[in-house]
Each structure stands twice: as C-alpha cells, then as structure tokens.
Amino acid sequence: MEAGLRTELAGIRMQNPVMVCSGTWGNGREYAEWIDPGALGGIITKSVTLRPCPGNPPPRIWETPSGMLNSIGLENRGLAAFLEEDLPWIAGFGVPVFVNVAGFSEEEYAEVAAEVCASGLAAAVELNISCPNVKKGGLHFSSSHEDAARMVSRVRERADLPVFVKLSPRLNDLKGMCAAVARAGADGLSLVNTIPAMSIDVERAVPRLGNVTGGLSGPAMHPVAVLAVWEAYQSVGIPIVGMGGIWGWEDAVEMIMAGATAVAVGTVNFVDPGAPLAVVEGIRGFMTRKGVARVGELVGLAHRGGFRDEGKGRAPGSG
Amino acid sequence: MPAGYVAQIVEKNVFGCATELVLDLPRGFEAHPGQFLHVRCGGDGRILRRPFSLTVSQRGELALLVRPAGEGSRWLCARRVGEELDFLGPLGRGFSILDAGEHVLVAGGAGIAPLRFLALDMRKRKLRPSLCWGMENEEDYGTLPEILAGECDLSLATRDGSAGFEGTALDLLFSQARTESAAIYACGPRDMLSGMARWLGEAGRERAQVSVEERMACGVGACRGCAVPVTDAGATYAAACREGPVFFARELDWERM
Incomplete structure (x- = not known):
C-alpha cells in the first residue's frame, strides 16, 4: 500500500481510509471468506453489550426505495464471548479494530469500554448512543447534549483508547451535539447511524418490522450523512469517520471532501462483499487522476473552495 | 466455497x-x-x-x-x-438425507424447487422418495408433474380440487398412511411448515427438516436480519441464511414463528 492512501485518525495509523460499518460486517468471520480483512483501513465491529442480547423479534428488515430498514436490536453474544472469541480473531489481521459499544446504562457502556481497552487488542472504542432499535438505551443517551456529554465523560474516565461517538442524523442541533461530546472528551465522531424510520404493509395495515420502527440505511440516506459530516466539520476539530449509504468510491470521496478523515461502508457489503476494497481502489484511481499525493489533502476540501490551486482540478497532462 | x-x-x-x-x-x-x-x-x-x-x-x-x-x-x-x-x-445449510425406511417430501407452491433437487440426490443413492405437492389450482402446475412423476412417487393437491387431492399439501400428507420412522423434508409457506410441525409432535420433529423462506439482506450471517426463533436456550434466534435455510423442525421455536 503506497503512502498516498495512508491516513491517521486520532493517532491511529491506517493503511487506507476505508473501514466497514458496525453491524454490517458481523465480527468479520462471515466476510473473511469473501475478502481479506487485512486489506481494509480498519474494522468497526458489531455492537457489543455487557450481557448477551437476543435482538428484536422478526421481521427485522424491509427494503425501501434505494435503501433498507433494519431493526436488528443489537443482537450479540455479550462482552465475555466477544473478548474471548471474536476480538482476538479479528485483531489478528493487523488492521485497527474499532469496537462498537452499546448498553442499557451509563455504567454498562463504561464497563464494556474499560474491558475492551484492557484487552489490548482494540485500537479505539466507538460509542453507539444512536441505535434507533432499542427502547431503553441507544438513542435515549443522545436525547440531550448533557446526557451525551455525561456518557462520554463516564466512558472517557475508564477508557485509555481513543473514543469515537456515533451519532444519529436526527438531532435538533447536530453541531451543538458534536461540540458537546467533543468538550466531554470524545476523540472523534462517527457520522451517521441509521435514520429512525418505518414502513407499513397497507394490505394488512400493520408495520412491516416486528419492532415497529427501525433505521434507514443505504443510498437513500447518503446525502443526509454528507450534510451531517459537513456540519460537524464546521463545528469541531476532532476527526470524523463518515458513513451512511456509501455505495462506491465517489460517495466515499464526497464524505472526505465534506470533512471526513476516514469513511466506513455499510449496507453495500450485503450486496457486494468486495465493495470496501473497490472503494479503496476507486479512491486511489481518483487521486491519481487528480494528481492528489495524499488522501489527507482531500479532507474537508469542499469547505476550502475545492480544486482550484496548482492545477489540481485538471487531469495530469491536460494542460 | x-x-x-x-x-x-x-x-x-x-x-x-x-x-x-x-x-x-x-x-x-x-x-x-x-x-x-x-x-x-x-x-x-x-x-x-x-x-x-x-x-x-x-x-x-x-x-x-x-x-x-x-x-x-x-x-x-x-x-x-x-x-x-x-x-x-x-x-446456507441444505438438507441432510436421513437414514430412514421412507422419505417423504412435502412442497407448498414454489417450495418444490429445493425438493426436486433433493429428490435427484436421493435417486443417486437408490432411494425413491414420495412427494406431496400442493398448488392453488391445476394451471399452477403446468407440465412439471408429468416430468416429476418419473423422478419420485408424486401426489398432487389443489385447493379447488382441480387436480389431485382437494386441499393443501399438508392435508394430503395427513391423509396418507406413513410409517412412524418416515423422514420428512418440507419447503413451503410458513403456515404449512408450522402446521406440519404441530402435527408431527416432538418425536416427528426429530426426523423432519424444513426449509424456511425469510427476507434476507447479506445472505451470509453477518447482518442478523433473517432471524428465526430457535429452541436452543443459548441462542434465541438463528440466521436463516447461514444456520438455515434448512432446519430440523425440532430446532425452531414454532410458538414464536
């Protein structure tokens, strides 16, 4: 991997800026049969909770125009199994592992984050305070700037790794929220989680999802995520991982230009397991075409007037 | 792979x-x-x-x-x-051909698809399965029954009685005499599968396999979107795409299906 794609995120060195979103890649085993996890920029594992979590009653998914709804509900085998079986295995591929942490109380989040840090196998913790699919916990913890900041402080006290906070795009004041969690000690932001959403089967007049509500992901919500990254970049100085409906390299580059230092691809993994690596190749090709030496030069570029200096708007050799 | x-x-x-x-x-x-x-x-x-x-x-x-x-x-x-x-x-996980004296395939609608494949595998092992296949009416079958009749012991059911037994594939299954130890392999609508599971009882569910149809996203077990309730106390849900789509009837929690 040449230097141009290398990046650094809250002090974590990555060979490229492309990760996989929490919940869309399990803990790696399912997709390791399809692509080399070691070729990714980083891996964000599926939400882990202190105790095993059965998840929500089915149906859990429903396809919508250019998107999908899910209400998985944090199904996972709990922290002990994760630390014993999953984390050591996925950490063995030598790329940074961001462990997505969820819970049902501040204490649980802090406890899980502390144990993950103590394992010595993770690169960072991603706090999921924006899951739309659990009644207690999840979005509840970002219902106010104060609640979110208190959660981040509690986790920060017990975590000695960078802490990323994953936020929902459905906030009254996203900029204020980003600033509040940054002040509370967040090292970075993951933007965004799915958008709370639902669908009704009109023939039966009942909700499509067993949990009634779910979260929208996929290309349909990508522009919403781009705006969130754009606004966060304007309001805080901590790095941003951009995610939400990235389907190809253009979407990833768009996120980076909006202000993301790295990106994570999610729903597209379900359709094309090779998508994350195709995005890496696509970014590489774009950089070559534009004469961009380091991917970091693209971060937030759209805030600075775009390609206009030093002929970077022209293809090499075009004049 | x-x-x-x-x-x-x-x-x-x-x-x-x-x-x-x-x-x-x-x-x-x-x-x-x-x-x-x-x-x-x-x-x-x-x-x-x-x-x-x-x-x-x-x-x-x-x-x-x-x-x-x-x-x-x-x-x-x-x-x-x-x-x-x-x-x-x-x-996904497919069917296992059990060691049994009698092999009964039960298909509802397009559920015939995997069972026709299974019947071929059984013939290769010198087994001759019987097949109960249900459709809405005679037109739904087309000419497929004529071909299948050469591949297994076929009996048909239609809801309107226009071809074969009047009723569902399940009604047809219930109407036939079976040995206690028959192995059953089924694919069809959820109602058909759960009706069969109830009818079979605990012992019968040990020898019955069902292929469930679920909406899926990833298809490889990563997203947990196609969850089906299972009886295993430690699991609660299984992913139909990876742990299934074929399950032994005893593995599924039919009360919650």
Whole structure:
C-alpha cells in the first residue's frame, strides 16, 4: 500500500481510509471468506453489550426505495464471548479494530469500554448512543447534549483508547451535539447511524418490522450523512469517520471532501462483499487522476473552495 | 466455497405459475439441495439481493425455479436465455438425507424447487422418495408433474380440487398412511411448515427438516436480519441464511414463528 492512501485518525495509523460499518460486517468471520480483512483501513465491529442480547423479534428488515430498514436490536453474544472469541480473531489481521459499544446504562457502556481497552487488542472504542432499535438505551443517551456529554465523560474516565461517538442524523442541533461530546472528551465522531424510520404493509395495515420502527440505511440516506459530516466539520476539530449509504468510491470521496478523515461502508457489503476494497481502489484511481499525493489533502476540501490551486482540478497532462 | 458469480441463463422453461432458469455454472460449482443463490435482481431503486433455492432441471443441471411474488422475482421471471445473472452462492445449510425406511417430501407452491433437487440426490443413492405437492389450482402446475412423476412417487393437491387431492399439501400428507420412522423434508409457506410441525409432535420433529423462506439482506450471517426463533436456550434466534435455510423442525421455536 503506497503512502498516498495512508491516513491517521486520532493517532491511529491506517493503511487506507476505508473501514466497514458496525453491524454490517458481523465480527468479520462471515466476510473473511469473501475478502481479506487485512486489506481494509480498519474494522468497526458489531455492537457489543455487557450481557448477551437476543435482538428484536422478526421481521427485522424491509427494503425501501434505494435503501433498507433494519431493526436488528443489537443482537450479540455479550462482552465475555466477544473478548474471548471474536476480538482476538479479528485483531489478528493487523488492521485497527474499532469496537462498537452499546448498553442499557451509563455504567454498562463504561464497563464494556474499560474491558475492551484492557484487552489490548482494540485500537479505539466507538460509542453507539444512536441505535434507533432499542427502547431503553441507544438513542435515549443522545436525547440531550448533557446526557451525551455525561456518557462520554463516564466512558472517557475508564477508557485509555481513543473514543469515537456515533451519532444519529436526527438531532435538533447536530453541531451543538458534536461540540458537546467533543468538550466531554470524545476523540472523534462517527457520522451517521441509521435514520429512525418505518414502513407499513397497507394490505394488512400493520408495520412491516416486528419492532415497529427501525433505521434507514443505504443510498437513500447518503446525502443526509454528507450534510451531517459537513456540519460537524464546521463545528469541531476532532476527526470524523463518515458513513451512511456509501455505495462506491465517489460517495466515499464526497464524505472526505465534506470533512471526513476516514469513511466506513455499510449496507453495500450485503450486496457486494468486495465493495470496501473497490472503494479503496476507486479512491486511489481518483487521486491519481487528480494528481492528489495524499488522501489527507482531500479532507474537508469542499469547505476550502475545492480544486482550484496548482492545477489540481485538471487531469495530469491536460494542460 | 461460496463466491460471487456471473452466470448465463442457458434455458428457460415455464411450468404453470413458475419459471425455470437453467444456469451455465462454472466447472466445479457444487451445491447441496436446500442451498440458495443470492441473486442481484434489477428494478428501479432495488438494492438488496434476493435468495432463491437451487433446483435442478430435467437433465439434472442446476437451475432456479421462480414464482413471481414480488418485484425481485417478477424481474427474474422476465429474464431471457442469454442474459446473465449476478449471484453469491451457493449459500446456507441444505438438507441432510436421513437414514430412514421412507422419505417423504412435502412442497407448498414454489417450495418444490429445493425438493426436486433433493429428490435427484436421493435417486443417486437408490432411494425413491414420495412427494406431496400442493398448488392453488391445476394451471399452477403446468407440465412439471408429468416430468416429476418419473423422478419420485408424486401426489398432487389443489385447493379447488382441480387436480389431485382437494386441499393443501399438508392435508394430503395427513391423509396418507406413513410409517412412524418416515423422514420428512418440507419447503413451503410458513403456515404449512408450522402446521406440519404441530402435527408431527416432538418425536416427528426429530426426523423432519424444513426449509424456511425469510427476507434476507447479506445472505451470509453477518447482518442478523433473517432471524428465526430457535429452541436452543443459548441462542434465541438463528440466521436463516447461514444456520438455515434448512432446519430440523425440532430446532425452531414454532410458538414464536
């Protein structure tokens, strides 16, 4: 991997800026049969909770125009199994592992984050305070700037790794929220989680999802995520991982230009397991075409007037 | 090993309400009855793949047998010979042929697809299964029963009585005398499968396998979207795409299905 794609995120060195979103890649085993996890920029594992979590009653998914709804509900085998079986295995591929942490109380989040840090196998913790699919916990913890900041402080006290906070795009004041969690000690932001959403089967007049509500992901919500990254970049100085409906390299580059230092691809993994690596190749090709030496030069570029200096708007050799 | 493929449709046959698409698969592509292909279907704004059980053609080639039910399956049925399909596969856990004196296949509607494949495997082992197949009416079958009659002991059911037994595949199964130790292999609508599980009782559920149909996103067990309730105290839900789509009837929690 040449230097141009290398990046650094809250002090974590990555060979490229492309990760996989929490919940869309399990803990790696399912997709390791399809692509080399070691070729990714980083891996964000599926939400882990202190105790095993059965998840929500089915149906859990429903396809919508250019998107999908899910209400998985944090199904996972709990922290002990994760630390014993999953984390050591996925950490063995030598790329940074961001462990997505969820819970049902501040204490649980802090406890899980502390144990993950103590394992010595993770690169960072991603706090999921924006899951739309659990009644207690999840979005509840970002219902106010104060609640979110208190959660981040509690986790920060017990975590000695960078802490990323994953936020929902459905906030009254996203900029204020980003600033509040940054002040509370967040090292970075993951933007965004799915958008709370639902669908009704009109023939039966009942909700499509067993949990009634779910979260929208996929290309349909990508522009919403781009705006969130754009606004966060304007309001805080901590790095941003951009995610939400990235389907190809253009979407990833768009996120980076909006202000993301790295990106994570999610729903597209379900359709094309090779998508994350195709995005890496696509970014590489774009950089070559534009004469961009380091991917970091693209971060937030759209805030600075775009390609206009030093002929970077022209293809090499075009004049 | 499952992988991503692009395969050409080399033959298309319409049997009543279902369309058979025979695929030109690469040499070495091996699949078990009950496994499925996760097919990228076209159509505006459709992003997710659709799972379809593998079946076999009259010549034993791997194929899909699709009944138009939603947008994805309608798109698939409209494909022509020469067009290519993009799919992941083969995926999932298939049927296990049990050591039993009698093998009974129970198909509801397009649930015939994986069972026809299973019947072929059974014939290769010198077993002759019996098959109970139910459809709405005679037209739904097309000419497929004439072909299947040469492959197994076939009996048909229609809800309106226009062909064979009047009732469902399940009613037909109930009406026939069976040995206690018969192994049962079923694929069809959820109602059919749960009705059968209740009828079988605990002992019967040990010897019965069902292929469940669920909406799926990833198809490989990562997203946990196709959860089905299981009786295993430690698990609560299983992913139909990876731990299934074929389950022993005893593995599923029918009260919560």
